[in-house]
Structure formats: structure tokens, C-alpha cells
Amino acid sequence: MQGGKVVLEREALETAEVTPAIKTKKRKRAGLSKDRWLAFLFLLPSIILLAIFVYGFISWTAYVSVSRWHSLLPDFTFAGLANYQALFHNFRFQADLRNTLFFSVFFIVLVVLLGQMLAIFIDQRLKAESLFRNIFLFPMALSFVVTGVVWRWILNPETGVNLLLKDFGIHPKWYTDTSIVPSWHIGQIDFGLPVALIAVVIAAVWQMTGFSLAMYLAGLRAIPEDVREAARIDGASEFQIYRKIILPQLKPITYSVVIIMAHISLKIFDLIYAMTGPGANYVTDMPGVFMFETTFRGNDYAQGAAIAIIMLIMVAVFIIPYLISSRKGES
Incomplete structure (x- = not known):
């Protein structure tokens, strides 16, 4: 009985020591996650503008290049290559x-x-x-x-x-x-x-x-x-x-x-x-x-x-x- 009690006390002590470390890691992870989301929110306007005015316009240019738009009037009929x-x-x-x-x-x-x-x-x-x-x-x-x-x-x-x-x-x-x-x-x-x-x-x-x-x-x-x-x-x-x-x-x-x-x-x-x-x-x-x-x-x-x-x-x-x-x- 006494041996079992000692084992339980040791486990309780080890758990008490480990718990703060686990909590600290969780706080760090939560802090990193929060920082990443904050950085993402700050970059979001630039990402949106980049997506529209760079990659969006490149895609539009590629789309026009395979069309039959050869005059002032738009003609998006597919012309292939x-x-x-x-x-x-x-x-x-x-x-x-x-x-x-x-x-x-x-x-x-x-x-x-x-x-x-x-x-x-x-x-x-x-x-x-x-x-x-x-x-x-x-x-x-x-x-x-x-x-x-x-x-x-x-x-x-x-x-x-x-x-x-x-x-x-x-x-x-x-x-x-x-x-x-x-x-x-x-x-x-x-x-x-x-x-x-x-x-x-x-x-x-x-x-x-x-x-x-x-x-x-x-x-x-x-x-x-x-x-x-x-x-x-x-x-x-x-x-x-x-x-x-x-x-x-x-x-x-x-x-x-x-x-x-x-x-x-x-x-x-x-x-x-x-x-x-x-x-x-x-x-x-x-x-x-x-x-x-x-x-x-x-x-x-x-x-x-x-x-x-x-x-x-x-x-x-x-x-x-x-x-x-x-x-x-x-x-």
C-alpha cells in the first residue's frame, strides 16, 4: 500500500512539473499562430492588389491573345494559336x-x-x-x-x-x-x-x-x-x-x-x-x-x-x- 502511494505521489509530482511546460508550449504556439494571422492580415491588401493587377491582367492578356479581337469592337471568339x-x-x-x-x-x-x-x-x-x-x-x-x-x-x-x-x-x-x-x-x-x-x-x-x-x-x-x-x-x-x-x-x-x-x-x-x-x-x-x-x-x-x-x-x-x-x- 505504501509503495503504491509513493508511486502515485511521484506521478503527481511529475505531472505537476510537466503541466506548466505543456501550457507554456501551447501559449507559444497560440502566440505564433496569432502573429502569423496578424502578418497575413497586413499583407492581404498587397496580395489582393498583386492578384488583380499582375496575375489577373496577365491572365486577361493570355485570354485576349487567343481571341479574334482585331478591331476596336471586342470579339472574344476563340481563335486558338x-x-x-x-x-x-x-x-x-x-x-x-x-x-x-x-x-x-x-x-x-x-x-x-x-x-x-x-x-x-x-x-x-x-x-x-x-x-x-x-x-x-x-x-x-x-x-x-x-x-x-x-x-x-x-x-x-x-x-x-x-x-x-x-x-x-x-x-x-x-x-x-x-x-x-x-x-x-x-x-x-x-x-x-x-x-x-x-x-x-x-x-x-x-x-x-x-x-x-x-x-x-x-x-x-x-x-x-x-x-x-x-x-x-x-x-x-x-x-x-x-x-x-x-x-x-x-x-x-x-x-x-x-x-x-x-x-x-x-x-x-x-x-x-x-x-x-x-x-x-x-x-x-x-x-x-x-x-x-x-x-x-x-x-x-x-x-x-x-x-x-x-x-x-x-x-x-x-x-x-x-x-x-x-x-x-x-x-
Whole structure:
């Protein structure tokens, strides 16, 4: 009897000790649940607006792109993929895809390389560092519209820099040149680099190199000086330090710059529209310009929506893998 009583007393004591702990856990869980619901309520307006004005409008655009709405009067008759098929057989759209490819490649490569070189140059602790940094970052303060207007005047075949080049017997046409080099006939177009596109690349690189510079400079300043000193003690030259130690650590920044520049290049509109327009034979045309003119000037809403969806897919091809890899890296 006494042994049973002792066991009961021990169980009662253990229960008395465990009960407060259980209550504490329940309170914490209740607190977390309350905090989550509170956070959700604060985010709910943004979620609703995002669902309507982003994903809702994307869905609406996709719906219009498979309709027969080719005039001011809405016509939502289902047309399947007819609008997309018509686009890929369209001379202008084929030229747009060619221009986008070459513009994106040259734009991204030059922005990355120039941004790296300028960041390394400024990272040498120059006396006039703030002056150089401000000079290179200044173009970022301008919009693409202003950049387009300025470079349109600078590279005008009859004015701007050409007045100086004429004295040396050089007469470049810049964005009025319609030649394609090299030229392979594919589909309805001549596949190659449109010479007129070089002027647009120069203007775009001039504006966005400052962004790349700022990203790389921040990455360089985040690398401890002890790492460089250890490499110098081991006999590494400055070139080897940057090639084998510094630049590999800047790979995440390079990925970010490439993704952001790809996003800009694939949906470029305002620079082209202000600087050159579609150009003769569509040598400087882009899908964004084609979409704008088709939708708001030609009143062909189904065709314009199809162009917009194709642009969205092109951007998604770059953005989604980057987001997935970023999530994996965080986890």
C-alpha cells in the first residue's frame, strides 16, 4: 500500500512539473499562430492588389491573345494559336526576334565587362574616387527616353559626332544603316547583326554600366583585405589575385547583373522608341515597339496581346531558373 502511494505521489509530482511546460508550449504556439494571422492580415491588401493587377491582367492578356479581337469592337471568339502562328510568319516579328537576340548578347556582355573593369579601376583607392564614381553613375539618373533623345542627336549622320568624323573622311550612318553583317537568309529575314543596332547598344550600355559598376564595387569592398594580403605573401601577382580569388567570389553578383540586364533588354521599349523607332526595314525594331504599335495604333488587340505573352515567356526563361536557384541557395 505504501509503495503504491509513493508511486502515485511521484506521478503527481511529475505531472505537476510537466503541466506548466505543456501550457507554456501551447501559449507559444497560440502566440505564433496569432502573429502569423496578424502578418497575413497586413499583407492581404498587397496580395489582393498583386492578384488583380499582375496575375489577373496577365491572365486577361493570355485570354485576349487567343481571341479574334482585331478591331476596336471586342470579339472574344476563340481563335486558338492562330495569332501566335501569324506572328512567327510575320517578317517584322522575325526581325524583332533577331534584333532582340543580338541586342541582348552585346548589351549584357558589354555591361558586365565594363562594370567589372571600372569597379576594379575605382577599387584602387584613387584620390578622385568620388569624382569618377559620380561620373560613371550619372547616366543612371536619366530615363531611357532622355538617353534616346541625347544619343539620337549625338549619332545623327548630319550632326553631332559625325561633324568631327567627316574631317577624317569617315561617314558612318549609325542608326540609319540598313545593312546586316554577316547575312544568312533564314525564314523571311537576313539573319545577322544589324549595323544600326550598334548605336542603340552604345546608348544602352552607356546608361546601364553604372548599375553594373555599383554592384561590382560593393562586392569588391565586401571582400576582406586580409584575403588579398595572404595571397600577396604567397607570391601571387595582382592579376592572379583578381583572376583566381576576387572574380570567383563575384560570381553571384555577375548572375544578378546578367539577369537584370536580360530583363531590361528583352522588354526594351522607351530607348528604341525615343532614339530610332522601328528603323528602315525594321533593323532597330523590338517586340515592345511592335506590341505598342499593333495594339494602340493598329487596334489589333489579339495580336498585341500575343506579342506581350511571348515577351513574358522570354523574360520568364531567364527569371524563373534564377529564382529557383536562389531559393535553393537560401534553403
